[in-house]
Amino acid sequence: xxxxxxxxxxxxxxxxxxxxxxxxxxxxxxxxxxxxxxxxxxxxxxxxxxxxxxxxxxxxxxxxxxxxxxxxxxxxxxxxxxxxxxxxxxxxxxxxxxxxxxxxxxxxxxxxxxxxxxxxxxxxxxxxxxxxxxxxxxxxxxxxxxxxxxxxxxxxxxxxxxxxxxxxxxxxxxxxxxxxxxxxxxxxxxxxxxxxxxxxxxxxxxxxxxxxxxxxxxxxxxxxxxxxxxxxxxxxxxxxxxxxxxxxxxxxxxxxxxxxxxxxxxxxxxxxxxxxxxxxxx
Amino acid sequence: xxxxxxxxxxxxxxxxxxxxxxxxxxxxxxxxxxxxxxxxxxxxxxxxxxxxxxxxxxxxxxxxxxxxxxxxxxxxxxxxxxxxxxxxxxxxxxxxxxxxxxxxxxxxxxxxxxxxxxxxxxxxxxxxxxxxxxxxxxxxxxxxxxxxxxxxxxxxxxxxxxxxxxxxxxxxxxxxxxxxxxxxxxxxxxxxxxxxxxxxxxxxxxxxxxxxxxxxxxxxxxxxxxxxxxxxxxxxxxxxxxx
Numbered sequence: 001x002x003x004x005x006x007x008x009x010x011x012x013x014x015x016x017x018x019x020x021x022x023x024x025x026x027x028x029x030x031x032x033x034x035x036x037x038x039x040x041x042x043x044x045x046x047x048x049x050x051x052x053x054x055x056x057x058x059x060x061x062x063x064x065x066x067x068x069x070x071x072x073x074x075x076x077x078x079x080x081x082x083x084x085x086x087x088x089x090x091x092x093x094x095x096x097x098x099x100x101x102x103x104x105x106x107x108x109x110x111x112x113x114x115x116x117x118x119x120x121x122x123x124x125x126x127x128x129x130x131x132x133x134x135x136x137x138x139x140x141x142x143x144x145x146x147x148x149x150x151x152x153x154x155x156x157x158x159x160x161x162x163x164x165x166x167x168x169x170x171x172x173x174x175x176x177x178x179x180x181x182x183x184x185x186x187x188x189x190x191x192x193x194x195x196x197x198x199x200x201x202x203x204x205x206x207x208x209x210x211x212x213x214x215x216x217x218x219x220x221x222x223x224x225x226x227x228x229x230x231x232x233x234x235x236x237x238x239x240x241x242x243x244x245x246x247x248x249x250x251x252x253x254x255x256x257x258x259x260x261x262x263x264x265x266x267x268x269x270x271x272x273x274x275x276x277x278x279x280x281x282x
Numbered sequence: 283x284x285x286x287x288x289x290x291x292x293x294x295x296x297x298x299x300x301x302x303x304x305x306x307x308x309x310x311x312x313x314x315x316x317x318x319x320x321x322x323x324x325x326x327x328x329x330x331x332x333x334x335x336x337x338x339x340x341x342x343x344x345x346x347x348x349x350x351x352x353x354x355x356x357x358x359x360x361x362x363x364x365x366x367x368x369x370x371x372x373x374x375x376x377x378x379x380x381x382x383x384x385x386x387x388x389x390x391x392x393x394x395x396x397x398x399x400x401x402x403x404x405x406x407x408x409x410x411x412x413x414x415x416x417x418x419x420x421x422x423x424x425x426x427x428x429x430x431x432x433x434x435x436x437x438x439x440x441x442x443x444x445x446x447x448x449x450x451x452x453x454x455x456x457x458x459x460x461x462x463x464x465x466x467x468x469x470x471x472x473x474x475x476x477x478x479x480x481x482x483x484x485x486x487x488x489x490x491x492x493x494x495x496x497x498x499x500x501x502x503x504x505x506x507x508x509x510x511x512x513x514x515x516x517x518x519x520x521x522x523x524x525x
Contacts, residue, residue, distance in 0.1 A: 185371035188332050189385035189437055190361030199384055203375050 043250075058248075065250040069242045073254050076238035080224045083156055083234070087224070088217060090160045095167035102172055105193065114170070123165035129226050132158040136230035151231035159227070163220055170212045174205035213279060214270035218263050224260075283363070283472045284440035285310045285343045286331070291350075293323075293330055302496035303340070308441070308489075309419055311470040313463075315483035315504075318493035319519065324476035325368075327493075328443040331474065332365045333467075344441070350381035361389060364434030368446040370426040372418040378405070378429045379414040382436045383489045389437070397436075408462050414489045424455030428462050444467060448482075460486075475488045484508050492516045 014022070047053060100171050101116035123131065135158040140149035147153070147222075186196040228237035237254045242251035286308040295300040300323045308314045316324040329335045331342055333349065333356040342350040349359045349493040372381050382401050386392050405411050408428045418426055427447055434442060444463065448456040460482050467473060467486060477483055482505045483490050492513075500507065500516045508524075511517045 155412065181369060181371045182373065184329075184334050185367065185373070186335060187356075188360055188363075188365045189433070190357050190359075190389050191385055192357055192388075195388045200373055201386065204373075207375070 009033060017019065059251055060249045062248055062250040063249050065242075066247055066254050069239075069246075069251045070254050072242075073235055073238055073258060076233060076237040077258050078254075079232060079234040080221075083152065083232070084221055085225060087156050087159050087163070087220060089200075090156075091163045091167055091216075091220070092213075095117045095162075095164040095171055098164055098168035099171035100197070102168070103175060103197070120165045120168055123162050123178060124169070126162075128159070128162050128223055129229065131162050132230060134158075136159070136227070151227065155227035155230050155232065161224060163216060167213060167216055168214065170209050171205065173212075174209035175201055178204050191226055195273050199275050206275070211270055211274040214266070214273060218270065221263060221266070222259060231281065283310050283470055285312075286472065286474070287341075287343040288331070289341045289343070291327065291342065292331060292338045293326055293335060294338055300496050301330065301337070304493075304496070304498055306474075306491065306498065306501075308472055308474055310427055311407055311466045311467075311472055312471045312488045313486055314489045314491060315487040316474065316491050316493055317478070317480065317483055317519075317523075322493040322498040324493055325445050328365065328445045328474060328476055331441075331443055332363050333359055334365075344525075346454040351390070361385075361437050361442060362439055363441045364437060364439035365443040366427070366430045366434055366445065366447050368449050370418070370423070370430045370450070372426055372433070373428060373517060374418050376411065377415050378421065378432075381418070381429060382433045385437050401432075404435055407465065408432055409458070422455060423451045424458045427455075427459045429452065431459075431462055431466070441472045443473070444473065445478075446476050446478065448477070448479055479522070480520075481516070491496065492519065494519070 004160055036218070050056075098116045098119055101112040102120075104113050132155055136151050136155045139154045139157075140151065143149075182200055182204070183196055186200040191199070225234065225236040228240070233241070235258060239251035239255040243249055286306070288304055288306040290308065291301050291304040291306075292299070302323075304323075304327060304384075306327075308313070310367070316327065318324055326335060330337045330350075336352070337350050340350065341348045344359070344362065373384070374377075376384065382404070383394060385399050386397055387394065402414070405414050408431060410425060410428055410432065413421060413425055413429070418429070421429065427450075430447075431442075431444075443482060446461075448459050451459060454480065454508060460479065463473070463475065463482070464486055475483075475487070487504050489501060490504045490507045491498045492507065492511075492515075493499065494515055500513045507516070510519060
């Protein structure tokens with residue numbers, strides 16, 4: 001540990017307080033290490049004592065099967081990534097439309113406001129999987145010609161509709177968090193309602209809700225797997241195929257590893273954004 | 283520049299009657315100071331003149347035209363009346379220059395290039411030539427407040443309203459903002475200034491109005507109002523603020 005003395009340190013070497021804090025840090029580090037090692041060791045020693053451990057190990061943690069199926073799972077995962085990549089911008093835009101509809105002040109546009117309220121109520125109130133089923137099976141059931149009966153399209157539409165309801169609420173909370181004095185200042189200059197929103201309120205509001213939206217992106221990234229229920233052979237479905245083929249659950253563990261490899265860095269990044277914003281505000 | 287006449291302006295927030303029938307005349311190029319305790323209705327009156335708050339009763343004439351008539355589109359009227367707030371209210375996500383250029387660009391459709399010479403001249407006039415590219419949080423309070431003045435001026439208003447523009451400032455920085463207001467007056471701007479700076483009111487105002495409880499209790503040229511107030515309420519307020 002390097003102790004920062006600062007340019008104006010009176011005495012050479014660390015101060016009394018710095019020495020004390022360094023001692024405390026060393027002590028907590030030792031305790032943390034010991035307790036972690038203890039817990040891990042206990043799990044490592046105790047879990048294999050369970051009567052079914054051998055069976056579980058064979059069907060969930062089979063190294064050979066993992067190596068064999070991993071490349072195919074990874075390839076199937078690119079379908080998840082693709083769906084994610086077109087859903088995310090669609091959600092960002094559609095949610096903004098909904099959020100702006102909720103904010104309209106013109107009485108002639110009241111039906112829009114009503115629509116936005118009903119929309120967020122409905123799509124936040126129904127489980128994602130239900131929306132995926134209803135739209136993913138229902139719309140192609142209308143007998144649309146190819147390619148308009150593709151589950152990729154309607155599955156994605158279901159995700160966009162559901163997620164937009166949540167993201168619209170996040171946008172709205174951002175819009176409402178901007179102090180009324182900003183609106184007053186913009187209005188006092190004679191700007192129209194649209195310009196007040198576009199140039200003054202939204203740029204500040206959107207910046208404020210970036211961390212919250214990062215969390216939505218992480219959730220979306222996982223929920224893409226729900227589309228497997230209506231057809232697309234993405235990673236979860238592919239793992240299921242392997243499970244039936246090999247009578248082994250290890251491919252599911254492989255799929256989980258791939259998801260984690262994406263979501264953990266993304267979560268850490270979101271945490272950093274939130275921390276940075278908290279610092280900026282204080 | 284324009285003249286401003288208020289007749290019987292009333293404004294309530296729920297049961298709270300903030301303006302209780304205010305008459306006020308501000309001649310072309312005149313500087314009128316509103317003084318009075320916090321909560322006496324000064325700020326609300328200014329926000330009403332700018333149509334940020336709709337008034338309940340009365341008329342507000344800008345060059346003889348009633349701008350408070352219900353149903354009028356407020357946007358073109360607000361462009362003629364600049365307002366500067368106590369808390370500056372600059373847009374934090376824009377540089378000083380962008381803050382100033384936003385309204386002329388959006389409302390009049392001018393390009394940045396068209397605006398630059400005039401905006402640069404305004405920044406220079408208020409001693410901010412080297413601050414145009416700074417964001418509000420990189421500026422001192424006094425600089426932010428002068429940018430707010432420049433932002434309002436960029437719309438070429440005919441009247442300027444200033445709402446306790448020095449109240450949030452460090453005493454060291456008050457002078458530079460008051461100097462900016464004097465410069466505005468020298469340009470012949472019609473101004474209504476709500477202020478706690480009695481020395482400024484005394485020195486720069488053509489007329490001083492003392493407000494209390496939503497009414498103008500007393501008004502007159504600063505020499506008379508400050509040295510020989512008629513109303514006892516004015517006397518006790520001045521005694522407290524001039525201490």
